[in-house]
Amino acid sequence: SxxxxxxxxxxxxxxxxxxxxxxxxxxxxxxxxxxxxxxxxxxxxxxxxxxxxxxxxxxxISVKYFGGWTNTLQYKNWDLSFLFQFVKKKARNxxxxxxxxxxxxxxxxxxxxxxxxxxxxxxxxxxxxxxxxxxxxxxxxxxxxxxASFIRLKNVQLGYRIPLKSGPFKDVKIYFQGQNLFTWTKFFGVDPESSSLGFLPPLRTYSFGIQFNL
Structure with missing residues (x-):
């Protein structure tokens, strides 16, 4: 009341x-x-x-539901991991x-x-x-x-592990990683997650790295 x-x-x-x-x-x-x-x-x-x-x-305009899906796939020396985010809602366009x-x-x-x-x-x-x-x-x-519902590929990483037979490290992993690569939405605006002109959408970034494992 x-x-x-x-x-x-x-x-x-x-x-x-x-x-x-x-x-x-x-x-x-x-x-x-x-x-x-x-x-x-x-x-x-x-x-x-x-x-x-x-x-x-x-x-x-409340969020009806939200969630994510993450998984890691491995094949021999290869591995692939990813994270999808999904949100169901309406918002100001x-x-x-x-x-x-x-x-x-x-x-x-x-x-x-x-x-x-x-x-x-x-x-x-x-x-x-x-x-x-x-x-x-x-x-x-x-x-x-x-x-303003959307599905977003938040993170994906592809890596290859190289075994080392000598030295202090067991193996070395070479990987490529991307963040915020794709967004599927029908929303008319800058970004369905923030739905405002005062915010930039999440940056799409790419990175390459080498990881040494003991």
Whole structure:
């Protein structure tokens, strides 16, 4: 329970009986062909898109499940080890944090998918010099939160062991190692794990080494 929730500053954030990690969103219907503006569901029918009255779509952005798979394979003097990471979740995508096109910021190529009579399924409304609230509403709509599930090859190492018949070492291992080599995801953003513009995705690194074993 949350006594006085409706009159508090948390009224737009929490709902009784729902997880605390939710967001309340406008429901995007697409681009209105008459106005060229984004169109949203007017849940209370007052002819305006307002909050909290029209932010009625509830999205839980908690991680549903996560895990990993690691294994080591050996054949004669060869060995191969790897680690896969997987996460099932939804998160705020690039639409939710993007700046308005035309404001001297880098933009992804997807912003070229603009609605027009020839492209009726275009994602973004036509760009113009007219200042409207549509872009801000879009950033708080169902378009801004999508599947951020991913599978990532976190680590892989391939090694070859050479036995030594003399000297202080039993053998020497030559290996190649890579980290964050591949990520499989449909997420529209910099990285599905952090899902924010304030973080770089994990660096892809390669290394080569020699290990002497006593």
């Amino acid at each position: 949350f006594p006085g929730l409706a009159g508090s500053t948390y009224a737009n954030q929490y709902i009784i009986g729902q997880p605390t990690n939710i967001v309340r969103l406008y429901q995007l219907l697409g681009v209105n062909p008459q106005t060229g503006q984004y169109q949203f569901t007017d849940f209370n029918g007052d002819g305006k898109i307002t909050t909290p009255e029209d932010r009625q779509v509830i999205e839980d 690039y639409i939710g944090i993007m700046t308005m096109p035309g404001t001297m910021n880098n933009q992804p190529v997807q912003v070229l998918d603009v609605w027009s009579p020839e492209n009726p399924n275009g994602t973004f409304m036509p760009y113009s010099t007219v200042n409207t609230s549509s872009h801000n509403l879009l950033r708080s709509s169902t378009a801004a939160y999508t599947d």
